[in-house]
Amino acid sequence: MVFQILLTLFALFAIIKTIGQYRRSQVSKYWLVVFTLLWAAVVLVTAIPHLSDMLAGYVGIGRGADLILYCAVVVLTYAVYRSIVRDQKLSAEMTSLVRAVAINQAQAPETEKNI
Amino acid sequence: MKIIAVIAAYNEESRIAGSILDALPYVDAVVVVDDGGRDKTAEAAHAAGAYVLRHIVNRGQGAALQTGTTYALQNLGADVIVHFDADGQMKGSEIPMMVEPIANGEVDVVLGSRFLGKKAENMPTLRRIMIRLGVLFTISLSGIKVTDTHNGFRALSRKAAEQIHITLDRMAHASEILDLITAKRLRYVERPVTIFYSAETLAKGQSTLKAVATAKDILKKKMFGE
Known part of the structure:
Protein backbone atom coordinates (compact mmCIF):
# COMPACT_ATOMS: atom_id res chain seq x y z
CA MET A 1 0.00 0.00 0.00
CA ILE A 48 -5.42 -2.02 -9.79
CA PRO A 49 -2.45 -4.44 -10.16
CA HIS A 50 -4.44 -7.27 -11.77
CA LEU A 51 -5.20 -4.92 -14.67
CA SER A 52 -1.61 -5.22 -15.87
CA ASP A 53 -1.66 -8.96 -15.16
CA MET A 54 -4.67 -9.32 -17.44
CA LEU A 55 -2.95 -7.35 -20.15
CA ALA A 56 0.25 -9.36 -19.70
CA GLY A 57 -1.62 -12.66 -20.01
CA TYR A 58 -3.26 -11.35 -23.16
CA VAL A 59 0.11 -10.70 -24.88
CA GLY A 60 1.71 -13.87 -23.50
CA ILE A 61 3.80 -12.59 -20.59
CA GLY A 62 3.44 -14.15 -17.13
CA ARG A 63 3.27 -11.16 -14.83
CA GLY A 64 2.02 -7.62 -15.25
CA ALA A 65 5.13 -6.22 -13.58
CA ASP A 66 7.27 -7.93 -16.22
CA LEU A 67 5.20 -6.44 -19.02
CA ILE A 68 5.66 -2.97 -17.55
CA LEU A 69 9.39 -3.51 -17.12
CA TYR A 70 9.80 -4.66 -20.73
CA CYS A 71 7.82 -1.72 -22.05
CA ALA A 72 9.83 0.71 -19.91
CA VAL A 73 13.15 -0.69 -21.18
CA VAL A 74 12.03 -0.41 -24.81
CA VAL A 75 10.70 3.12 -24.42
CA LEU A 76 13.75 4.34 -22.46
CA THR A 77 16.23 2.78 -24.91
CA TYR A 78 14.49 4.45 -27.80
CA ALA A 79 14.41 7.77 -25.93
CA VAL A 80 18.17 7.57 -25.26
CA TYR A 81 18.83 6.75 -28.93
CA ARG A 82 16.76 9.72 -30.06
CA SER A 83 18.61 11.95 -27.67
CA ILE A 84 22.03 10.75 -28.93
CA VAL A 85 21.02 11.46 -32.53
CA ARG A 86 19.80 14.91 -31.59
CA ASP A 87 22.95 15.56 -29.60
CA GLN A 88 25.17 14.76 -32.60
CA LYS A 89 23.09 16.95 -34.88
CA LEU A 90 23.23 19.81 -32.40
CA SER A 91 26.97 19.37 -32.02
CA ALA A 92 27.53 19.59 -35.80
CA GLU A 93 25.26 22.64 -36.00
CA MET A 94 27.09 24.23 -33.09
CA THR A 95 30.43 23.76 -34.87
CA SER A 96 29.04 25.37 -38.04
CA LEU A 97 27.71 28.27 -36.02
CA VAL A 98 30.92 28.77 -34.04
CA ARG A 99 32.88 28.58 -37.32
CA ALA A 100 30.66 31.16 -39.03
CA VAL A 101 31.01 33.58 -36.10
CA ALA A 102 34.79 33.06 -36.01
CA ILE A 103 35.19 33.75 -39.74
CA ASN A 104 32.83 36.71 -39.56
CA GLN A 105 34.77 38.37 -36.75
CA ALA A 106 38.26 37.51 -37.95
CA GLN A 107 40.89 40.01 -36.95
CA ALA A 108 43.59 40.91 -39.48
CA PRO A 109 47.11 41.67 -38.26
CA GLU A 110 48.14 45.33 -37.95
CA THR A 111 50.95 44.90 -40.42
CA GLU A 112 49.94 42.57 -43.19
CA LYS A 113 52.53 40.94 -45.33
CA ASN A 114 52.14 41.08 -49.08
CA ILE A 115 48.62 39.67 -49.00
CA MET B 1 51.84 31.51 -54.82
CA LYS B 2 50.13 32.26 -51.56
CA ILE B 3 51.15 30.00 -48.66
CA ILE B 4 49.07 30.26 -45.49
CA ALA B 5 49.89 28.53 -42.23
CA VAL B 6 46.90 27.49 -40.10
CA ILE B 7 47.36 26.96 -36.38
CA ALA B 8 44.74 25.62 -33.97
CA ALA B 9 45.48 26.92 -30.48
CA TYR B 10 43.88 26.13 -27.15
CA ASN B 11 45.25 27.94 -24.09
CA GLU B 12 48.65 28.61 -25.67
CA GLU B 13 49.27 32.23 -24.70
CA SER B 14 52.84 31.57 -23.61
CA ARG B 15 53.85 29.57 -26.70
CA ILE B 16 51.74 30.85 -29.60
CA ALA B 17 53.87 33.91 -30.42
CA GLY B 18 56.96 31.71 -30.77
CA SER B 19 55.19 29.42 -33.23
CA ILE B 20 53.85 32.32 -35.30
CA LEU B 21 57.24 34.05 -35.49
CA ASP B 22 58.83 30.72 -36.36
CA ALA B 23 56.45 30.14 -39.29
CA LEU B 24 55.94 33.70 -40.56
CA PRO B 25 59.24 34.05 -42.53
CA TYR B 26 58.27 31.04 -44.65
CA VAL B 27 54.60 31.85 -45.39
CA ASP B 28 52.49 34.76 -46.61
CA ALA B 29 50.26 34.77 -43.55
CA VAL B 30 49.55 32.83 -40.39
CA VAL B 31 45.96 32.14 -39.36
CA VAL B 32 45.46 31.27 -35.69
CA VAL B 33 42.18 29.82 -34.46
CA ASP B 34 41.79 30.29 -30.71
CA ASP B 35 39.61 27.31 -29.87
CA GLY B 36 37.61 28.84 -27.04
CA GLY B 37 40.42 28.90 -24.53
CA ARG B 38 40.34 30.84 -21.27
CA ASP B 39 43.68 32.63 -21.61
CA LYS B 40 45.02 35.41 -23.81
CA THR B 41 46.00 33.22 -26.79
CA ALA B 42 44.10 35.46 -29.24
CA GLU B 43 45.75 38.67 -27.99
CA ALA B 44 49.20 37.09 -28.08
CA ALA B 45 48.60 35.79 -31.61
CA HIS B 46 47.38 39.18 -32.79
CA ALA B 47 50.42 40.90 -31.32
CA ALA B 48 52.68 38.41 -33.09
CA GLY B 49 51.19 39.34 -36.45
CA ALA B 50 48.70 36.56 -37.20
CA TYR B 51 45.16 36.66 -38.50
CA VAL B 52 43.12 35.69 -35.45
CA LEU B 53 39.82 33.81 -35.39
CA ARG B 54 38.04 32.91 -32.16
CA HIS B 55 35.83 29.93 -31.49
CA ILE B 56 33.44 31.33 -28.89
CA VAL B 57 32.92 27.77 -27.63
CA ASN B 58 35.61 25.07 -27.58
CA ARG B 59 35.00 22.68 -30.51
CA GLY B 60 38.21 20.65 -30.67
CA GLN B 61 41.37 20.68 -32.77
CA GLY B 62 39.78 19.20 -35.91
CA ALA B 63 37.06 21.86 -35.90
CA ALA B 64 39.56 24.66 -35.32
CA LEU B 65 41.82 23.52 -38.19
CA GLN B 66 38.80 23.38 -40.49
CA THR B 67 37.75 26.90 -39.48
CA GLY B 68 41.22 28.27 -40.18
CA THR B 69 41.48 26.36 -43.46
CA THR B 70 38.08 27.60 -44.65
CA TYR B 71 39.07 31.18 -43.81
CA ALA B 72 42.43 30.88 -45.58
CA LEU B 73 40.73 29.52 -48.71
CA GLN B 74 37.73 31.86 -48.81
CA ASN B 75 39.06 35.10 -47.42
CA LEU B 76 42.80 35.03 -48.05
CA GLY B 77 42.87 33.18 -51.37
CA ALA B 78 45.39 30.60 -50.23
CA ASP B 79 47.11 28.44 -52.84
CA VAL B 80 48.75 26.20 -50.26
CA ILE B 81 47.60 25.55 -46.69
CA VAL B 82 50.12 24.41 -44.10
CA HIS B 83 48.81 22.95 -40.85
CA PHE B 84 51.25 23.98 -38.17
CA ASP B 85 51.38 23.66 -34.37
CA ALA B 86 50.85 26.18 -31.62
CA ASP B 87 53.52 25.16 -29.14
CA GLY B 88 56.90 25.07 -30.84
CA GLN B 89 57.06 21.34 -31.55
CA MET B 90 57.51 21.93 -35.27
CA LYS B 91 60.11 23.88 -37.20
CA GLY B 92 59.03 26.76 -39.42
CA SER B 93 62.19 26.33 -41.47
CA GLU B 94 60.82 22.98 -42.66
CA ILE B 95 57.75 24.59 -44.26
CA PRO B 96 59.43 25.24 -47.68
CA MET B 97 60.47 21.57 -47.83
CA MET B 98 56.84 20.55 -47.07
CA VAL B 99 55.40 22.93 -49.68
CA GLU B 100 57.86 22.10 -52.47
CA PRO B 101 56.18 18.95 -53.87
CA ILE B 102 52.89 20.89 -54.13
CA ALA B 103 54.54 23.92 -55.72
CA ASN B 104 56.12 21.58 -58.29
CA GLY B 105 52.67 20.18 -59.04
CA GLU B 106 53.77 16.66 -58.09
CA VAL B 107 51.23 16.03 -55.35
CA ASP B 108 48.15 17.52 -53.64
CA VAL B 109 49.09 16.66 -50.05
CA VAL B 110 52.40 16.49 -48.19
CA LEU B 111 52.35 14.70 -44.84
CA GLY B 112 55.00 15.16 -42.18
CA SER B 113 56.45 12.01 -40.68
CA ARG B 114 58.42 11.37 -37.51
CA PHE B 115 59.47 7.96 -38.73
CA LEU B 116 61.30 8.60 -41.99
CA GLY B 117 64.87 8.20 -40.86
CA LYS B 118 65.62 11.15 -38.60
CA LYS B 119 64.09 13.50 -36.39
CA ALA B 120 61.78 12.92 -33.44
CA GLU B 121 63.71 14.56 -30.66
CA ASN B 122 63.23 13.46 -27.05
CA MET B 123 60.23 11.33 -27.87
CA PRO B 124 59.46 9.17 -24.81
CA THR B 125 59.21 5.43 -25.34
CA LEU B 126 55.56 5.15 -24.31
CA ARG B 127 54.65 7.93 -26.75
CA ARG B 128 56.60 6.15 -29.48
CA ILE B 129 54.76 2.89 -28.82
CA MET B 130 51.35 4.60 -28.76
CA ILE B 131 52.04 6.41 -32.03
CA ARG B 132 53.23 3.19 -33.69
CA LEU B 133 50.05 1.45 -32.53
CA GLY B 134 48.02 4.38 -33.87
CA VAL B 135 49.77 4.02 -37.23
CA LEU B 136 48.98 0.30 -37.37
CA PHE B 137 45.36 0.93 -36.34
CA THR B 138 44.86 3.61 -38.97
CA ILE B 139 46.63 1.80 -41.79
CA SER B 140 44.62 -1.36 -41.17
CA LEU B 141 41.41 0.67 -41.39
CA SER B 142 42.09 3.08 -44.22
CA GLY B 143 44.58 1.11 -46.30
CA ILE B 144 46.74 4.19 -46.83
CA LYS B 145 50.46 3.45 -46.74
CA VAL B 146 52.09 6.04 -44.53
CA THR B 147 54.68 5.83 -41.78
CA ASP B 148 53.08 8.38 -39.44
CA THR B 149 49.31 8.79 -39.27
CA HIS B 150 48.97 11.36 -36.52
CA ASN B 151 51.46 14.02 -37.44
CA GLY B 152 49.93 17.49 -37.35
CA PHE B 153 52.43 18.94 -39.83
CA ARG B 154 50.92 18.78 -43.31
CA ALA B 155 50.63 20.86 -46.46
CA LEU B 156 47.56 20.87 -48.71
CA SER B 157 47.12 22.30 -52.17
CA ARG B 158 44.09 24.54 -52.61
CA LYS B 159 42.38 21.74 -54.52
CA ALA B 160 43.04 19.24 -51.72
CA ALA B 161 42.03 21.65 -48.96
CA GLU B 162 38.73 22.30 -50.72
CA GLN B 163 38.00 18.59 -50.92
CA ILE B 164 39.08 17.67 -47.41
CA HIS B 165 36.35 18.85 -45.09
CA ILE B 166 37.00 17.80 -41.51
CA THR B 167 33.85 16.73 -39.69
CA LEU B 168 35.48 14.94 -36.74
CA ASP B 169 35.86 17.88 -34.41
CA ARG B 170 38.19 16.32 -31.88
CA MET B 171 41.45 14.42 -32.38
CA ALA B 172 40.39 11.82 -34.95
CA HIS B 173 40.62 14.40 -37.73
CA ALA B 174 44.15 13.21 -38.63
CA SER B 175 42.74 9.82 -39.62
CA GLU B 176 39.78 11.45 -41.31
CA ILE B 177 42.14 13.47 -43.50
CA LEU B 178 43.98 10.27 -44.53
CA ASP B 179 40.64 8.64 -45.38
CA LEU B 180 39.65 11.62 -47.49
CA ILE B 181 42.99 11.55 -49.30
CA THR B 182 42.22 7.97 -50.33
CA ALA B 183 38.54 8.59 -51.06
CA LYS B 184 39.18 11.68 -53.19
CA ARG B 185 42.18 10.00 -54.87
CA LEU B 186 44.51 12.85 -53.97
CA ARG B 187 48.21 12.45 -54.68
CA TYR B 188 50.31 12.52 -51.55
CA VAL B 189 53.87 12.13 -50.34
CA GLU B 190 55.50 11.94 -46.92
CA ARG B 191 58.39 14.10 -45.84
CA PRO B 192 60.53 13.65 -42.72
CA VAL B 193 59.95 16.40 -40.17
CA THR B 194 61.46 17.32 -36.84
CA ILE B 195 59.10 17.16 -33.91
CA PHE B 196 60.59 18.36 -30.66
CA TYR B 197 59.24 17.01 -27.40
CA SER B 198 59.83 19.28 -24.42
CA ALA B 199 58.72 18.68 -20.86
CA GLU B 200 56.17 21.45 -21.30
CA THR B 201 54.54 20.04 -24.44
CA LEU B 202 54.53 16.55 -23.00
CA ALA B 203 52.80 17.75 -19.85
CA LYS B 204 49.83 19.11 -21.74
CA GLY B 205 49.96 16.90 -24.83
CA GLN B 206 47.95 13.90 -25.90
CA SER B 207 47.54 11.51 -23.02
CA THR B 208 47.73 7.83 -23.72
CA LEU B 209 44.15 7.52 -22.47
CA LYS B 210 42.91 10.03 -25.02
CA ALA B 211 44.08 7.65 -27.74
CA VAL B 212 41.19 5.39 -26.80
CA ALA B 213 38.65 8.18 -27.33
CA THR B 214 40.24 8.97 -30.68
CA ALA B 215 40.12 5.32 -31.76
CA LYS B 216 36.44 5.28 -30.79
CA ASP B 217 35.72 8.36 -32.95
CA ILE B 218 37.49 6.75 -35.91
CA LEU B 219 35.66 3.43 -35.58
CA LYS B 220 32.32 5.21 -35.26
CA LYS B 221 32.96 7.14 -38.44
CA LYS B 222 34.15 3.96 -40.22
CA MET B 223 31.17 1.87 -39.28
CA PHE B 224 28.40 4.40 -39.44
CA GLY B 225 29.66 6.94 -41.94
CA GLU B 226 28.69 10.58 -41.95
Whole structure:
Protein backbone atom coordinates (compact mmCIF):
# COMPACT_ATOMS: atom_id res chain seq x y z
CA MET A 1 0.00 0.00 0.00
CA VAL A 2 2.88 2.36 0.82
CA PHE A 3 4.34 1.99 -2.70
CA GLN A 4 0.98 2.76 -4.34
CA ILE A 5 0.59 5.94 -2.31
CA LEU A 6 4.14 7.12 -2.99
CA LEU A 7 3.91 6.41 -6.70
CA THR A 8 0.54 8.13 -6.98
CA LEU A 9 1.91 11.18 -5.18
CA PHE A 10 4.92 11.25 -7.51
CA ALA A 11 2.68 10.88 -10.57
CA LEU A 12 0.54 13.80 -9.37
CA PHE A 13 3.67 15.84 -8.78
CA ALA A 14 4.94 15.02 -12.30
CA ILE A 15 1.61 15.95 -13.90
CA ILE A 16 1.43 19.25 -12.03
CA LYS A 17 5.03 20.00 -13.02
CA THR A 18 4.24 19.27 -16.68
CA ILE A 19 1.16 21.50 -16.61
CA GLY A 20 3.27 24.29 -15.15
CA GLN A 21 5.89 23.85 -17.85
CA TYR A 22 3.16 23.84 -20.50
CA ARG A 23 1.82 27.13 -19.10
CA ARG A 24 5.32 28.62 -19.37
CA SER A 25 5.50 27.29 -22.95
CA GLN A 26 8.40 25.00 -22.06
CA VAL A 27 6.67 21.89 -23.42
CA SER A 28 4.19 21.55 -26.28
CA LYS A 29 0.54 20.54 -25.85
CA TYR A 30 1.49 17.21 -27.46
CA TRP A 31 3.94 16.33 -24.68
CA LEU A 32 1.52 17.59 -22.02
CA VAL A 33 -1.07 15.09 -23.24
CA VAL A 34 1.44 12.25 -23.67
CA PHE A 35 2.97 12.67 -20.21
CA THR A 36 -0.38 13.15 -18.47
CA LEU A 37 -1.73 9.97 -20.07
CA LEU A 38 1.47 8.12 -19.16
CA TRP A 39 1.33 9.09 -15.50
CA ALA A 40 -2.41 8.41 -15.37
CA ALA A 41 -1.70 4.93 -16.71
CA VAL A 42 0.98 4.45 -14.05
CA VAL A 43 -1.49 5.40 -11.28
CA LEU A 44 -4.18 3.15 -12.76
CA VAL A 45 -1.88 0.15 -12.99
CA THR A 46 -0.53 0.58 -9.45
CA ALA A 47 -4.02 1.06 -8.04
CA ILE A 48 -5.42 -2.02 -9.79
CA PRO A 49 -2.45 -4.44 -10.16
CA HIS A 50 -4.44 -7.27 -11.77
CA LEU A 51 -5.20 -4.92 -14.67
CA SER A 52 -1.61 -5.22 -15.87
CA ASP A 53 -1.66 -8.96 -15.16
CA MET A 54 -4.67 -9.32 -17.44
CA LEU A 55 -2.95 -7.35 -20.15
CA ALA A 56 0.25 -9.36 -19.70
CA GLY A 57 -1.62 -12.66 -20.01
CA TYR A 58 -3.26 -11.35 -23.16
CA VAL A 59 0.11 -10.70 -24.88
CA GLY A 60 1.71 -13.87 -23.50
CA ILE A 61 3.80 -12.59 -20.59
CA GLY A 62 3.44 -14.15 -17.13
CA ARG A 63 3.27 -11.16 -14.83
CA GLY A 64 2.02 -7.62 -15.25
CA ALA A 65 5.13 -6.22 -13.58
CA ASP A 66 7.27 -7.93 -16.22
CA LEU A 67 5.20 -6.44 -19.02
CA ILE A 68 5.66 -2.97 -17.55
CA LEU A 69 9.39 -3.51 -17.12
CA TYR A 70 9.80 -4.66 -20.73
CA CYS A 71 7.82 -1.72 -22.05
CA ALA A 72 9.83 0.71 -19.91
CA VAL A 73 13.15 -0.69 -21.18
CA VAL A 74 12.03 -0.41 -24.81
CA VAL A 75 10.70 3.12 -24.42
CA LEU A 76 13.75 4.34 -22.46
CA THR A 77 16.23 2.78 -24.91
CA TYR A 78 14.49 4.45 -27.80
CA ALA A 79 14.41 7.77 -25.93
CA VAL A 80 18.17 7.57 -25.26
CA TYR A 81 18.83 6.75 -28.93
CA ARG A 82 16.76 9.72 -30.06
CA SER A 83 18.61 11.95 -27.67
CA ILE A 84 22.03 10.75 -28.93
CA VAL A 85 21.02 11.46 -32.53
CA ARG A 86 19.80 14.91 -31.59
CA ASP A 87 22.95 15.56 -29.60
CA GLN A 88 25.17 14.76 -32.60
CA LYS A 89 23.09 16.95 -34.88
CA LEU A 90 23.23 19.81 -32.40
CA SER A 91 26.97 19.37 -32.02
CA ALA A 92 27.53 19.59 -35.80
CA GLU A 93 25.26 22.64 -36.00
CA MET A 94 27.09 24.23 -33.09
CA THR A 95 30.43 23.76 -34.87
CA SER A 96 29.04 25.37 -38.04
CA LEU A 97 27.71 28.27 -36.02
CA VAL A 98 30.92 28.77 -34.04
CA ARG A 99 32.88 28.58 -37.32
CA ALA A 100 30.66 31.16 -39.03
CA VAL A 101 31.01 33.58 -36.10
CA ALA A 102 34.79 33.06 -36.01
CA ILE A 103 35.19 33.75 -39.74
CA ASN A 104 32.83 36.71 -39.56
CA GLN A 105 34.77 38.37 -36.75
CA ALA A 106 38.26 37.51 -37.95
CA GLN A 107 40.89 40.01 -36.95
CA ALA A 108 43.59 40.91 -39.48
CA PRO A 109 47.11 41.67 -38.26
CA GLU A 110 48.14 45.33 -37.95
CA THR A 111 50.95 44.90 -40.42
CA GLU A 112 49.94 42.57 -43.19
CA LYS A 113 52.53 40.94 -45.33
CA ASN A 114 52.14 41.08 -49.08
CA ILE A 115 48.62 39.67 -49.00
CA MET B 1 51.84 31.51 -54.82
CA LYS B 2 50.13 32.26 -51.56
CA ILE B 3 51.15 30.00 -48.66
CA ILE B 4 49.07 30.26 -45.49
CA ALA B 5 49.89 28.53 -42.23
CA VAL B 6 46.90 27.49 -40.10
CA ILE B 7 47.36 26.96 -36.38
CA ALA B 8 44.74 25.62 -33.97
CA ALA B 9 45.48 26.92 -30.48
CA TYR B 10 43.88 26.13 -27.15
CA ASN B 11 45.25 27.94 -24.09
CA GLU B 12 48.65 28.61 -25.67
CA GLU B 13 49.27 32.23 -24.70
CA SER B 14 52.84 31.57 -23.61
CA ARG B 15 53.85 29.57 -26.70
CA ILE B 16 51.74 30.85 -29.60
CA ALA B 17 53.87 33.91 -30.42
CA GLY B 18 56.96 31.71 -30.77
CA SER B 19 55.19 29.42 -33.23
CA ILE B 20 53.85 32.32 -35.30
CA LEU B 21 57.24 34.05 -35.49
CA ASP B 22 58.83 30.72 -36.36
CA ALA B 23 56.45 30.14 -39.29
CA LEU B 24 55.94 33.70 -40.56
CA PRO B 25 59.24 34.05 -42.53
CA TYR B 26 58.27 31.04 -44.65
CA VAL B 27 54.60 31.85 -45.39
CA ASP B 28 52.49 34.76 -46.61
CA ALA B 29 50.26 34.77 -43.55
CA VAL B 30 49.55 32.83 -40.39
CA VAL B 31 45.96 32.14 -39.36
CA VAL B 32 45.46 31.27 -35.69
CA VAL B 33 42.18 29.82 -34.46
CA ASP B 34 41.79 30.29 -30.71
CA ASP B 35 39.61 27.31 -29.87
CA GLY B 36 37.61 28.84 -27.04
CA GLY B 37 40.42 28.90 -24.53
CA ARG B 38 40.34 30.84 -21.27
CA ASP B 39 43.68 32.63 -21.61
CA LYS B 40 45.02 35.41 -23.81
CA THR B 41 46.00 33.22 -26.79
CA ALA B 42 44.10 35.46 -29.24
CA GLU B 43 45.75 38.67 -27.99
CA ALA B 44 49.20 37.09 -28.08
CA ALA B 45 48.60 35.79 -31.61
CA HIS B 46 47.38 39.18 -32.79
CA ALA B 47 50.42 40.90 -31.32
CA ALA B 48 52.68 38.41 -33.09
CA GLY B 49 51.19 39.34 -36.45
CA ALA B 50 48.70 36.56 -37.20
CA TYR B 51 45.16 36.66 -38.50
CA VAL B 52 43.12 35.69 -35.45
CA LEU B 53 39.82 33.81 -35.39
CA ARG B 54 38.04 32.91 -32.16
CA HIS B 55 35.83 29.93 -31.49
CA ILE B 56 33.44 31.33 -28.89
CA VAL B 57 32.92 27.77 -27.63
CA ASN B 58 35.61 25.07 -27.58
CA ARG B 59 35.00 22.68 -30.51
CA GLY B 60 38.21 20.65 -30.67
CA GLN B 61 41.37 20.68 -32.77
CA GLY B 62 39.78 19.20 -35.91
CA ALA B 63 37.06 21.86 -35.90
CA ALA B 64 39.56 24.66 -35.32
CA LEU B 65 41.82 23.52 -38.19
CA GLN B 66 38.80 23.38 -40.49
CA THR B 67 37.75 26.90 -39.48
CA GLY B 68 41.22 28.27 -40.18
CA THR B 69 41.48 26.36 -43.46
CA THR B 70 38.08 27.60 -44.65
CA TYR B 71 39.07 31.18 -43.81
CA ALA B 72 42.43 30.88 -45.58
CA LEU B 73 40.73 29.52 -48.71
CA GLN B 74 37.73 31.86 -48.81
CA ASN B 75 39.06 35.10 -47.42
CA LEU B 76 42.80 35.03 -48.05
CA GLY B 77 42.87 33.18 -51.37
CA ALA B 78 45.39 30.60 -50.23
CA ASP B 79 47.11 28.44 -52.84
CA VAL B 80 48.75 26.20 -50.26
CA ILE B 81 47.60 25.55 -46.69
CA VAL B 82 50.12 24.41 -44.10
CA HIS B 83 48.81 22.95 -40.85
CA PHE B 84 51.25 23.98 -38.17
CA ASP B 85 51.38 23.66 -34.37
CA ALA B 86 50.85 26.18 -31.62
CA ASP B 87 53.52 25.16 -29.14
CA GLY B 88 56.90 25.07 -30.84
CA GLN B 89 57.06 21.34 -31.55
CA MET B 90 57.51 21.93 -35.27
CA LYS B 91 60.11 23.88 -37.20
CA GLY B 92 59.03 26.76 -39.42
CA SER B 93 62.19 26.33 -41.47
CA GLU B 94 60.82 22.98 -42.66
CA ILE B 95 57.75 24.59 -44.26
CA PRO B 96 59.43 25.24 -47.68
CA MET B 97 60.47 21.57 -47.83
CA MET B 98 56.84 20.55 -47.07
CA VAL B 99 55.40 22.93 -49.68
CA GLU B 100 57.86 22.10 -52.47
CA PRO B 101 56.18 18.95 -53.87
CA ILE B 102 52.89 20.89 -54.13
CA ALA B 103 54.54 23.92 -55.72
CA ASN B 104 56.12 21.58 -58.29
CA GLY B 105 52.67 20.18 -59.04
CA GLU B 106 53.77 16.66 -58.09
CA VAL B 107 51.23 16.03 -55.35
CA ASP B 108 48.15 17.52 -53.64
CA VAL B 109 49.09 16.66 -50.05
CA VAL B 110 52.40 16.49 -48.19
CA LEU B 111 52.35 14.70 -44.84
CA GLY B 112 55.00 15.16 -42.18
CA SER B 113 56.45 12.01 -40.68
CA ARG B 114 58.42 11.37 -37.51
CA PHE B 115 59.47 7.96 -38.73
CA LEU B 116 61.30 8.60 -41.99
CA GLY B 117 64.87 8.20 -40.86
CA LYS B 118 65.62 11.15 -38.60
CA LYS B 119 64.09 13.50 -36.39
CA ALA B 120 61.78 12.92 -33.44
CA GLU B 121 63.71 14.56 -30.66
CA ASN B 122 63.23 13.46 -27.05
CA MET B 123 60.23 11.33 -27.87
CA PRO B 124 59.46 9.17 -24.81
CA THR B 125 59.21 5.43 -25.34
CA LEU B 126 55.56 5.15 -24.31
CA ARG B 127 54.65 7.93 -26.75
CA ARG B 128 56.60 6.15 -29.48
CA ILE B 129 54.76 2.89 -28.82
CA MET B 130 51.35 4.60 -28.76
CA ILE B 131 52.04 6.41 -32.03
CA ARG B 132 53.23 3.19 -33.69
CA LEU B 133 50.05 1.45 -32.53
CA GLY B 134 48.02 4.38 -33.87
CA VAL B 135 49.77 4.02 -37.23
CA LEU B 136 48.98 0.30 -37.37
CA PHE B 137 45.36 0.93 -36.34
CA THR B 138 44.86 3.61 -38.97
CA ILE B 139 46.63 1.80 -41.79
CA SER B 140 44.62 -1.36 -41.17
CA LEU B 141 41.41 0.67 -41.39
CA SER B 142 42.09 3.08 -44.22
CA GLY B 143 44.58 1.11 -46.30
CA ILE B 144 46.74 4.19 -46.83
CA LYS B 145 50.46 3.45 -46.74
CA VAL B 146 52.09 6.04 -44.53
CA THR B 147 54.68 5.83 -41.78
CA ASP B 148 53.08 8.38 -39.44
CA THR B 149 49.31 8.79 -39.27
CA HIS B 150 48.97 11.36 -36.52
CA ASN B 151 51.46 14.02 -37.44
CA GLY B 152 49.93 17.49 -37.35
CA PHE B 153 52.43 18.94 -39.83
CA ARG B 154 50.92 18.78 -43.31
CA ALA B 155 50.63 20.86 -46.46
CA LEU B 156 47.56 20.87 -48.71
CA SER B 157 47.12 22.30 -52.17
CA ARG B 158 44.09 24.54 -52.61
CA LYS B 159 42.38 21.74 -54.52
CA ALA B 160 43.04 19.24 -51.72
CA ALA B 161 42.03 21.65 -48.96
CA GLU B 162 38.73 22.30 -50.72
CA GLN B 163 38.00 18.59 -50.92
CA ILE B 164 39.08 17.67 -47.41
CA HIS B 165 36.35 18.85 -45.09
CA ILE B 166 37.00 17.80 -41.51
CA THR B 167 33.85 16.73 -39.69
CA LEU B 168 35.48 14.94 -36.74
CA ASP B 169 35.86 17.88 -34.41
CA ARG B 170 38.19 16.32 -31.88
CA MET B 171 41.45 14.42 -32.38
CA ALA B 172 40.39 11.82 -34.95
CA HIS B 173 40.62 14.40 -37.73
CA ALA B 174 44.15 13.21 -38.63
CA SER B 175 42.74 9.82 -39.62
CA GLU B 176 39.78 11.45 -41.31
CA ILE B 177 42.14 13.47 -43.50
CA LEU B 178 43.98 10.27 -44.53
CA ASP B 179 40.64 8.64 -45.38
CA LEU B 180 39.65 11.62 -47.49
CA ILE B 181 42.99 11.55 -49.30
CA THR B 182 42.22 7.97 -50.33
CA ALA B 183 38.54 8.59 -51.06
CA LYS B 184 39.18 11.68 -53.19
CA ARG B 185 42.18 10.00 -54.87
CA LEU B 186 44.51 12.85 -53.97
CA ARG B 187 48.21 12.45 -54.68
CA TYR B 188 50.31 12.52 -51.55
CA VAL B 189 53.87 12.13 -50.34
CA GLU B 190 55.50 11.94 -46.92
CA ARG B 191 58.39 14.10 -45.84
CA PRO B 192 60.53 13.65 -42.72
CA VAL B 193 59.95 16.40 -40.17
CA THR B 194 61.46 17.32 -36.84
CA ILE B 195 59.10 17.16 -33.91
CA PHE B 196 60.59 18.36 -30.66
CA TYR B 197 59.24 17.01 -27.40
CA SER B 198 59.83 19.28 -24.42
CA ALA B 199 58.72 18.68 -20.86
CA GLU B 200 56.17 21.45 -21.30
CA THR B 201 54.54 20.04 -24.44
CA LEU B 202 54.53 16.55 -23.00
CA ALA B 203 52.80 17.75 -19.85
CA LYS B 204 49.83 19.11 -21.74
CA GLY B 205 49.96 16.90 -24.83
CA GLN B 206 47.95 13.90 -25.90
CA SER B 207 47.54 11.51 -23.02
CA THR B 208 47.73 7.83 -23.72
CA LEU B 209 44.15 7.52 -22.47
CA LYS B 210 42.91 10.03 -25.02
CA ALA B 211 44.08 7.65 -27.74
CA VAL B 212 41.19 5.39 -26.80
CA ALA B 213 38.65 8.18 -27.33
CA THR B 214 40.24 8.97 -30.68
CA ALA B 215 40.12 5.32 -31.76
CA LYS B 216 36.44 5.28 -30.79
CA ASP B 217 35.72 8.36 -32.95
CA ILE B 218 37.49 6.75 -35.91
CA LEU B 219 35.66 3.43 -35.58
CA LYS B 220 32.32 5.21 -35.26
CA LYS B 221 32.96 7.14 -38.44
CA LYS B 222 34.15 3.96 -40.22
CA MET B 223 31.17 1.87 -39.28
CA PHE B 224 28.40 4.40 -39.44
CA GLY B 225 29.66 6.94 -41.94
CA GLU B 226 28.69 10.58 -41.95
